Amino acid sequence: MTVLDGDHAYHVVTGANGAVYFDYGSRPTVSGCLFRNNSTDGHGGAVFSVSRASQLENTTMRFVRCRFEGNRAKGYGGAANFHDSSIALVEKCVFTGNQAGLKGNAVAVTGSSRFEPLDHQLAGNDIFEEPLIRPEGMPAGRPLGLKK
Secondary structure (H helix, E strand, O other): OEEEOOEEEOOEEOOOOOOEEEOOOOOOEEEOOEEEOOEEOOOOOOEEEOOOOOOOOOOEEEEEOOEEEOOEEOOOOOOEEEOOOOEEEEEOOEEEOOEEOOOOOOEEEOOOOEEEEEOOEOOHHHEEEOOOOOOOOOOOOOOOOOOO
């Protein structure tokens, strides 16, 4: 699925997650979209992802030249919450004025997910990455997060 030049604004989601929800191994590319003033009582004001059917494949999203402005979540991830082994590839996106009630004003990466940003405008303190739980014998390191 490819979404081009969309305007996702002023969605209010009660008791759920995000204005846009990706699941079950979906592989969307979202390009040139504006996510503005969306809010939820759950997680991920604009975007929430999960990989519930991981026996299929991980949910892997690619966001290119998108703007996330003024989104709010009462839970994690004001703009986005990538959860449960989701993979988010973010290129040339701008995150401004997003708020989370818990952690990750812009982005929250939870449940062994990966966030791979390239050339973005986002303050480091606006990202929350839940510690990865490693199987015994797996080497330590920082497998997800900001590339410096």
